Amino acid sequence: MDALFSPLLLSRIQFGFVISCHILFPAFTIGLASWLAFLEFRWLRTRDALWRDLYFFWLKIFAVSFGMGVVSGIVMSFQFGTNWAVLSEKAGNILGPLLSYEVLTAFFLEATFLGVMLFGARRVSDKLHFFATCMVALGTLISTFWIISANSWMQTPQGYTLTADGVFEPASWWAIVFNPSFPYRLTHMVLAAFITTCFVIGGVSAGYLRRGVHVEAGKRMLRLAMVFAAIAVPLQVFVGDQHGLNVGEHQPIKLAAMEGHWEQGEKGAGVPLVLFALPNQKAERNDYEIAVPKLGSVILTHSLDGEIQPLKSVPADDRPPVAPVFFAFRAMVGLGTAMLLLVLASLWMWRRRRLFESAWLLNGWRAMTLAGFAAILAGWWVAEIGRQPYVVYGLLRTANAVTPTLATGSVLTSLIVFATVYFTVFGAGIWYLLKLIRKGPQPHEPAPQTKGGDKTPARPLSVGGAEEEGA
Structure with a gap:
């Protein structure tokens, strides 16, 4: 055992x-x-x-x-x-x-x-x-x-x-x-909680409207969920961007794991944005990588040729498990993008006075009912797995924090x-x-x-x- x-x-x-x-x-x-x-x-x-x-x-x-x-x-x-x-x-x-x-x-x-x-x-x-x-x-x-x-x-x-x-x-x-990370993480978490509630309320409301029950209540709740989400989701995108800059400053190896960034490229080449890859921690590379040149620099450093610290800049035993951090981060961002698109579509249909009659839109809200929960889990896995092998980042290793007599x-x-x-x-x-x-x-x-x-x-x-x- x-x-x-x-x-x-x-x-x-x-x-x-x-x-x-x-x-x-x-x-x-x-x-x-x-x-x-x-x-x-x-x-x-x-x-x-x-x-x-x-x-x-x-x-x-x-x-x-x-x-x-x-x-x-x-x-x-x-x-x-x-x-x-x-x-x-x-x-x-x-x-x-x-x-x-x-x-x-x-x-x-x-x-x-x-x-x-x-x-x-x-x-x-x-x-x-x-x-x-x-x-x-x-x-x-x-x-x-x-x-x-x-x-x-x-x-x-x-x-x-x-x-x-x-x-x-x-x-x-x-x-x-x-x-240093507290203001960003607090704002990020509170907004995530509000967004989660918005989509639960919106999904439940859309379900009532599709079933033809509690119609007046469903309309009122869906309208409010859409308005609140229209405020909170774009704010979350901005806060997430600022939080990413903070991670790059204080936890650069976590950011490298999130981006699957193994080594420094040529000077001026910038950091590519890895859309998909299979991180290979043993071989210290990404397999089947699909990336957009320089876009990572624009997003992560707000400059065209900015650099972030690569994974290979530290010994292998100082790196977190890359694959779970890499995929959890993309799951969180993907869910956030889907939420934003749904909110924008809802605002457009509301303007056209078809918010409550659009079957595909109501089904979209129903499908996204639990999206906030999934995004929160993915975000926490990024935060907690990404700080490994430390329990207190850079100071106390997780392996040295466990009860020795277990x-x-x-x-x-x-x-x-x-x-x-x-x-x-x-x-x-x-x-x-x-x-x-x-x-x-x-x-x-x-x-x-x-x-x-x-x-x-x-x-x-x-x-x-x-x-x-x-x-």
Whole structure:
């Protein structure tokens, strides 16, 4: 067993599996919480019942998604102690406080107002309920701030001192929190979350319109999803470009892996843009390469003959696995391009007043419903695999951060258990989400009054409509 799977490899697979499952739910709820705040704001302004129906429909989906995000996130913290004890020992003085700040700010804020948001309708004033929704939305953004700050510090460490035994000590918390890649990565992640939510809403709306159900709700949601995406997707293209420049400055070998750039060409030749290739890490080349001369320089350096550091400029054991980074990056960019084209086509059809009648356009939205999730996964794989072989970039190798006393059998057993539990729990959760979506938004009627005059709280997780809830 040890010959095939080392504790290091299994620990990396386990952490990668857990974080890949976990990130999908927080990314969705970040955008969904802001969407809920918008819906409730529109209802307060117009008192149009459809806005309220849409709010409670998406509130159910938010509640389930938020719960699955919390459950999947708990496991991650334990792995720092069980599988990555050396990382905790070496970098715990910095990572520990950053993660604690998330709990002290975001979790406490969300815990305070989440109950009011989920169960407080008609038990508190409408304005107070809207305030609770806004606070939950703010909490999701604050949580993103601290998590991305911690992860960004591991990508571009700043503001630390190293002791004689290699322990990181904080020297400047400002430099630690606002490390060089943090502003780009935070903006990139928040926009990705908003875009993911836009396409889920748009895809669900297009499905209703194609089926001829919840037509008015579908039209309203699709129109809003298109408008929000028309703002967020072009912004993401710009932010992604700036983020790429930052990666080239601070993590040049990761950028080289993303581009499959092995060696420096002749002076003035520039960097080609590799459209397709099969990276051959053993032979240190690309097989079956299709590339456009100089276009890589224009995109990566904003100059016609700019250069980036090639993979061969560092020893082989300092390079990340090239193929997964190379293909994941192209998957992310390809999905982003498809999103942009769909949004532009939707704007054109909206202008021609055919947005809701175009079968191919509605089918396009349905096909792209989960595109945001796929793009987020691809982006995280680029970020995390691309920084290998380091866990703290350039300073602490992943191989030196794993718990030295781990047994292969123990890690394999925990990996199998995690996979089994995750697929069972999340399978049930996703099945329930699909059931909610299939049911669609229902008229939300006032709850019955008790004899004492108290108001019964809402039941946000009920799939049934008002009649099934006894309203």
